[in-house]
Amino acid sequence: MNRHTLVATIPQAFVKLDPRHLFRSPVIFVVWVGSLCTTVLSVLHPSTFAISITVWLWITVLFANYAEAVAEGRGKAQAATLRKARKETVARRLLPDGSTETVAGSGLRIGDRVIVEAGEVIPGDGDVVDGVATVDESAITGESAPVIRESGGDRCAVTGGTTVLSDRIVVQVATKPGETFLDRMISLVEGASRQKTPNEIALNILLVVLTLIFLVTVMAIQPLAAYSGREQSIIVLVALLVCLIPTTIGALLSAIGIAGMDRLVQHNVLAMSGRSVEAAGDVSTLLLDKTGTITLGNRHATEIVTVGRATNTELAHAAYLASLADGTPEGRSIVDLTRTHLSDQDAVSAERLTAEGAQFIDFSAATRMSGVDLPSGVQIRKGATTSVSQWVLEGGARVPAALQQVVDHIGQSGGTPLVVARRDGDGPTVVLGVVHLKDVVKQGMRKRFRELRAMGIRTVMITGDNPLTAAAIAKEAGVDDFLAEATPEDKMALIKKEQEGGRLVAMMGDGTNDAPALAQADVGVAMNTGTSAAKEAGNMVDLDSDPTKLIEVVAIGKQLLITRGALTTFSIANDVAKYFAIIPAMFLAVFPGLNSINVMRLHSPQSAMLSAVIFNALIIVALIPLALKGVRYRPVGAGAMLRRNLLIYGLGGVIAPFVGIKLIDLFISHLPGLG
Ligand SMILES: Nc1ncnc2c1ncn2[C@@H]1O[C@H](COP(=O)(O)OP(=O)(O)OP(=O)(O)O)[C@@H](O)[C@H]1O
Numbered sequence: 001m002n003r004h005t006l007v008a009t010i011p012q013a014f015v016k017l018d019p020r021h022l023f024r025s026p027v028i029f030v031v032w033v034g035s036l037c038t039t040v041l042s043v044l045h046p047s048t049f050a051i052s053i054t055v056w057l058w059i060t061v062l063f064a065n066y067a068e069a070v071a072e073g074r075g076k077a078q079a080a081t082l083r084k085a086r087k088e089t090v091a092r093r094l095l096p097d098g099s100t101e102t103v104a105g106s107g108l109r110i111g112d113r114v115i116v117e118a119g120e121v122i123p124g125d126g127d128v129v130d131g132v133a134t135v136d137e138s139a140i141t142g143e144s145a146p147v148i149r150e151s152g153g154d155r156c157a158v159t160g161g162t163t164v165l166s167d168r169i170v171v172q173v174a175t176k177p178g179e180t181f182l183d184r185m186i187s188l189v190e191g192a193s194r195q196k197t198p199n200e201i202a203l204n205i206l207l208v209v210l211t212l213i214f215l216v217t218v219m220a221i222q223p224l225a226a227y228s229g230r231e232q233s234i235i236v237l238v239a240l241l242v243c244l245i246p247t248t249i250g251a252l253l254s255a256i257g258i259a260g261m262d263r264l265v266q267h268n269v270l271a272m273s274g275r276s277v278e279a280a281g282d283v284s285t286l287l288l289d290k291t292g293t294i295t296l297g298n299r300h301a302t303e304i305v306t307v308g309r310a311t312n313t314e315l316a317h318a319a320y321l322a323s324l325a326d327g328t329p330e331g332r333s334i335v336d337l338t339r340t341h342l343s344d345q346d347a348v349s350a351e352r353l354t355a356e357g358a359q360f361i362d363f364s365a366a367t368r369m370s371g372v373d374l375p376s377g378v379q380i381r382k383g384a385t386t387s388v389s390q391w392v393l394e395g396g397a398r399v400p401a402a403l404q405q406v407v408d409h410i411g412q413s414g415g416t417p418l419v420v421a422r423r424d425g426d427g428p429t430v431v432l433g434v435v436h437l438k439d440v441v442k443q444g445m446r447k448r449f450r451e452l453r454a455m456g457i458r459t460v461m462i463t464g465d466n467p468l469t470a471a472a473i474a475k476e477a478g479v480d481d482f483l484a485e486a487t488p489e490d491k492m493a494l495i496k497k498e499q500e501g502g503r504l505v506a507m508m509g510d511g512t513n514d515a516p517a518l519a520q521a522d523v524g525v526a527m528n529t530g531t532s533a534a535k536e537a538g539n540m541v542d543l544d545s546d547p548t549k550l551i552e553v554v555a556i557g558k559q560l561l562i563t564r565g566a567l568t569t570f571s572i573a574n575d576v577a578k579y580f581a582i583i584p585a586m587f588l589a590v591f592p593g594l595n596s597i598n599v600m601r602l603h604s605p606q607s608a609m610l611s612a613v614i615f616n617a618l619i620i621v622a623l624i625p626l627a628l629k630g631v632r633y634r635p636v637g638a639g640a641m642l643r644r645n646l647l648i649y650g651l652g653g654v655i656a657p658f659v660g661i662k663l664i665d666l667f668i669s670h671l672p673g674l675g
C-alpha cells in the first residue's frame with residue numbers, strides 16, 4: 001500500500017470510534033471506556049500527567065481502528081474496480097416465439113434466456129444453453145487470456161460483467177440482479193459480509209476473560225493501596241488496566257482476519273466464508289475431480305476404432321446418430337469427427353430424426369451412457385465400457401474379446417474410451433467399436449502435487465472414468481491415489497469416510513455432479529470454469545481454475561492461524577512484562593522490598609505509567625505490517641514451527657517492553673510536570 005492511501009485511510013480510524021463498531025472488539029471497547037473516564041477526569045482536574053495519559057489512550061483506540069482500516073483498504077480499492085465492471089447493461093431477451101426484446105440487465109429474472117454476441121457484455125450470471133464462445137473474463141479474474149464457454153458440459157457457466165469476444169451464445173440467467181457473482185465478490189472484498197470465524201470467536205472469548213481478570217485485579221489494588229496509605233488515582237488505575245489487558249492482539253485481531261481473506265483474493269481465490277480459510281490451514285486430504293479439474297476438460301473425439309466385423313462407416317454412422325442431440329462437448333466433438341466419414345445422405349439433422357419419431361437418450365453421470373432409439377426399432381448406445389457392455393449383455397449378446405484390447409489401449413494412454421453398440425429391433429446386439437476421447441493434463445501438476453505432499457496433504461483423484469484411464473492420468477499428474485468409476489454418491493461417501501476421524505478434507509471440482517461433494521467438504525473449491533451448481537455448492541471459487549491452488553489456500557490458512565497465535569503470544573507476554581515495569585514503580589515508596597524486582601529504574605511513578613501507556617499504543621502500529629503480511633509459513637512440522645514462534649514471539653514479547661518502556665521513559669522524563 002502506498003503512502004497516499006495510508007494517509008487517506010486516517011479519517012477511517014476516527015469514523016470507527018463509533019461505540020457500536022468498537023463493541024465488536026471487547027478489549028478495545030474497554031480502552032475506549034477508559035479514555036472517556038480519563039477525559040472527564042482531566043477536564044475536572046487538569047494536569048500534564050492526566051492529559052498525557054488521556055491523549056495516549058485515545059491514540060491507542062485510534063491505532064486499533066487504523067489497523068483495521070488499513071486491512072480493509074486494499075479490498076475497498078478492488079471493490080471500486082469491480083464496480084466499474086458492474087455497469088448497467090442492456091440485454092436481448094429471447095421471447096417464446098423466437099423473437100427478442102431489449103431490456104435492462106437489471107430487469108432480468110431467473111430463467112430468462114438472453115442472446116449475447118461478440119463484443120457484447122454478458123448481462124447476468126447463468127449457463128450457456130446454446131452455442132460456444134470465447135469470453136474475456138479479465139473484469140473479474142484479471143487474466144486477459146480468453147476462455148471458452150460452451151453449452152452442455154462442465155464449462156457452461158458465464159459471469160455477468162464479462163465480455164463475449166467471438167461467436168454467439170444463448171445464456172439462461174441463473175441469479176437475481178443484485179445477487180450476482182460480481183455483487184457477492186464486491187461485498188466479499190469490501191468485507192461487508194465478513195463474519196467472525198469460530199477460531200476468532202474463541203480467541204475473543206479468551207481475551208474477554210483475560211480482560212475481566214485484569215479488571216478485577218486492578219480493582220483489588222485500590223483497597224490494598226488505601227490500606228497502605230497510597231490510594232491511587234482513577235487515571236492511574238485506568239492506565240494500569242489498559243497496559244495489562246491484551247490490547248495488542250485485541251487491536252490487530254480483525255486486521256489479521258481481513259488480511260488473510262485479502263491474501264486469498266490476491267491469489268484469485270474467493271472465499272465465501274472465513275471458516276473455510278481456517279479449515280484450509282488444517283486440511284489433510286485433497287480430493288480432485290479429473291475432467292476439467294486435473295485435465296483441461298475439453299475432451300474431444302480424436303479417432304474411432306472398429307471392433308469385429310463392423311466397418312468404419314457403420315461405426316461412424318452409429319456414433320454420429322447417437323451423438324446428434326448430445327449437447328456435451330464430447331458429444332459435439334463426436335458429431336464433428338464422424339461427419340467426415342459420412343455421405344451427405346447419411347448426415348441427417350437431429351430435427352429431422354426427432355420429427356420422424358426418434359427418441360434421444362441424454363447422458364447422465366449415473367448411467368454413463370447416451371444414445372438414440374430410432375423409429376425403425378434400431379437402438380444405439382455409446383458410453384463407458386462397463387455401462388455399454390452391460391447393455392449388450394442385457395440384449396442377449398456377447399462382448400467380443402477384441403473390445404477389451406481396444407479400450408485398454410486407449411485407457412493406458414490416458415484417453416477416455418466410449419464404446420458404441422447397436423441393437424436392431426428384435427435382432428442381435430453388436431459392439432461396433434470405440435470412440436477415443438482425448439484430454440490434456442493441465443501444466444505443472446506433478447511438481448505442485450509434490451509440494452502438497454511436502455505439506456503433509458494426500459491427494460486423491462476421483463473420477464467417473466474407467467480405472468485404466470484414471471490410473472494413466474493419476475500417474476501423469478502425480479496424485480497419490482485415485483478412485484475410478486465413482487458416482488456422485490461415491491464422491492460424497494469418500495469425503496464422509498475421510499472426515500470420520502476428525503480429518504479435514506478439501507475437494508476441488510467443476511461439474512454439477514461434484515456439487516454434493518463440494519458442499520460436504522470442509523474446503524470446497526469450485527473451478528471458475530465449472531458449472532453454476534458447483535460454484536454455488538463450494539465455499540471457495542478459484543478464478544484461475546487451478547487445482548493446485550490449494551497450496552496457496554493451505555499456506556494462507558496456516559499463516560492466518562500462525563499469525564494469530566504469534567501475536568497473541570506476543571501480546572500476553574508483553575502485558576506480563578509491563579506488570580513488572582509498572583507495579584514496582586507504583587508501590588516502591590510504600591514497599592521498599594519491591595526494589596528487588598524494580599529492574600527498570602524508571603524516572604518516576606508517573607513517567608513509568610505514561611511510558612507504559614505510550615509503549616502499549618506504539619506497539620500496535622509497529623505490528624500492523626506483520627498482522628497484514630502474516631508470519632512467514634514454511635512447510636516444516638507443526639512442532640518445530642510452534643517452538644520457533646514461542647521463542648521469537650514469547651521471548652520477544654517479554655523483552656520488548658523492558659527496552660521500549662525504558663527508552664520512552666528516558667525521553668519523557670525531560671517533560672515538565674512528570675516529576
Ligand atoms: N456424452 C457422453 N455420452 C456417453 N457417455 C459419456 C459422455 N460423457 C462421458 N461419458 C462416459 O461417462 C463417464 C463418466 O462421466 P464423466 O467423465 O463426466 O464423470 P465425472 O464423474 O465427472 O468424472 P471426471 O469429470 O472426473 O472425469 C466417462 O468416463 C465416459 O465413459
Ligand SMILES: [K+]
Pocket residue numbers: 242243244245246247248575616
Ligand atoms: K495491553
Ligand SMILES: [Mg+2]
Pocket residue numbers: 154289290291292510511
Ligand atoms: Mg466432471
